[in-house]
Amino acid sequence: MISVAEARARILAAFSPLPAETVALPDGLGRVLAEPVSARLTQPPFDAAAMDGWAVRAGDIAAATVDAPVLLRRIGESAAGHAFPGSVGRGEAVRIFTGAPVPDGADAVVMQEDCSADDASVRVGRAVVAGRFIRQAGFDFAAGQELLPKGRRLTARDIALAAGGNVPWLSVHRRPRIAILATGDEIALPGDPLGPSQIVSTNALGLCALVATQGGMAHNLGIAKDTADSVAAMAAGAVGCDLLVTTGGAAHGDYDLVRDVLADRGVTLDVQAVAMRPGKALMFGRAGTVPLLGLPGNPVSTGVTALLFLRPILRLLQGLPADEGLPAVRARLTEPLRANDHREDYLRATLSVGADGMPVVTPFARQDSAITSLYAKADCLIPRSPHAVAEAAGAMVTVLTLNEGAPCL
Structure with a gap:
């Protein structure tokens, strides 16, 4: 042996x-990347509003307060998918919504809660610094930037990120x-x-x-x-x-x-x-x-x-590290263990949390290799090296957790 x-x-x-193959992005869940995924565009592709409010020039409202609001002329609106086509000049403001492009000339967004408006004008009751509530172009990532590395097993979050990078196809291991x-x-x-x-x-x-x-x-x-x-x-x-x-x-x-x-x-x-x-x-x-x-x-x-x-x-x-075994944790024995013989042993056991908040492990009294009901109940294994000495209840041991469930979740 x-x-x-x-x-x-x-x-x-x-x-x-195994060799690589190309799959459509929706089919990539749980697959392992054979090549890294890089962004095909910059996200966001333009300066975008982080709040609903008003796009303004910060210098115009530097003196604004609740008691002495600054009056600006309302010249239009910028919504997600519908950018304002013009430019914001001195004393002007554009109604803007979250995710919408910030118009040329504007360098800040004032939250709508700090303003009052009618059809022709807006009163701004708070000063803001340049850049306030604006997500700069490339705030998330830039075109050409690596989003996901080679050798990554793709999760649902990864699929969403690749989609945001405008990536329709993936190179994955077969x-x-x-x-x-x-x-x-x-x-x-x-x-x-x-x-x-x-x-x-x-x-x-x-x-x-x-x-x-x-x-x-x-x-x-x-x-x-x-x-x-x-x-x-x-x-x-x-x-x-x-x-x-x-x-x-x-x-x-x-x-x-x-x-x-x-x-x-x-x-x-x-x-x-x-x-x-x-x-x-x-x-x-x-x-x-x-x-x-x-x-x-x-x-x-x-x-x-x-x-x-x-x-x-x-x-x-699938291109993953084979030496990354079952996740190991340290836990306190609730029962003593006898000394081991010449064979490496893997005792079936259950993990729980002790009164002090520390993990505790309880090996099953019966370890027969035909008892499937206890194996299904087990959530960890206690590995014991050949000729391991006896361990008393309360001793700390390493356990291997049995989390062999679906990796793509």
Whole structure:
């Protein structure tokens, strides 16, 4: 067996970012930029009013007060989308609305609350300095300015910013195509009739969901039976994908056929077992032109190894840093932990807030890798290094938060 760190290094070394493709801006949500986005215009493209009020020359109203307002001649109006066509001269004012272009000659805006007006004139009851309530051209960004960097996963806010920069198309990394193959006579699809010795298949659907939340496209190949022909035939459906992920059949039991079937067909394995719990029966290699990641069959083992190995692969393929793992926080144990053995352990646990406002973590009493209900309830993992010493209740430990939800929100 090799360590988790060595397994990750070997696996990730086999991948590089996928090529770029061009997509329309509305289709960019959640995608990762292959090229930076630069503004195609200046925003705002003109000096614009930041308030509803009156566009004036600051020098004309330098002496204005509530008790001694300055009288200006009203010469027109500037509204958003409808600029005043003339120029503001001495003793003149233009009614202006938020976002409207500031007319030539004007250098300040007085809020409407500080003025009173009729059809011909406006009385200004407060002095303002030049530039007051004016957003200068380029106040937000200038044409040619980089708005979004290469390697950024686009959020809804990013889409809005690109739109403001008049950018209709984006260069993004192609979404990873991930083939998922479950194996075993003992599993059936949800809703299908169950035989007397069968259980419902959960791993493939969970993996497909994880791939989707991380920006990939999952292709569920179905369930292969425990025969060499079935495993080989269904695995062939991964041709054209960027990765084949199998679940189950990676151990050394009489019915664990994935390893042997693929080996008979020229698959080379760089990883065959990892010193971790859950998830020792993990393998990685290449099936022809398609990389192969074989995950264990127990559902919690599948979930944990997918987070530790599949998730960084998906990130790397999309041009993101693969070494940015699950977000880590420090938390206080509510229960003691026993000393660990030679395998790296990942205990399922829940996070909460203690009476003092500090994060506290509670490991589940049962850590069996078949208990899916507790894995769904978990919101963090407590990683424990090989031969870690016992920890008392109250000790501070590092926990990995399980926030594998949709990244584009």
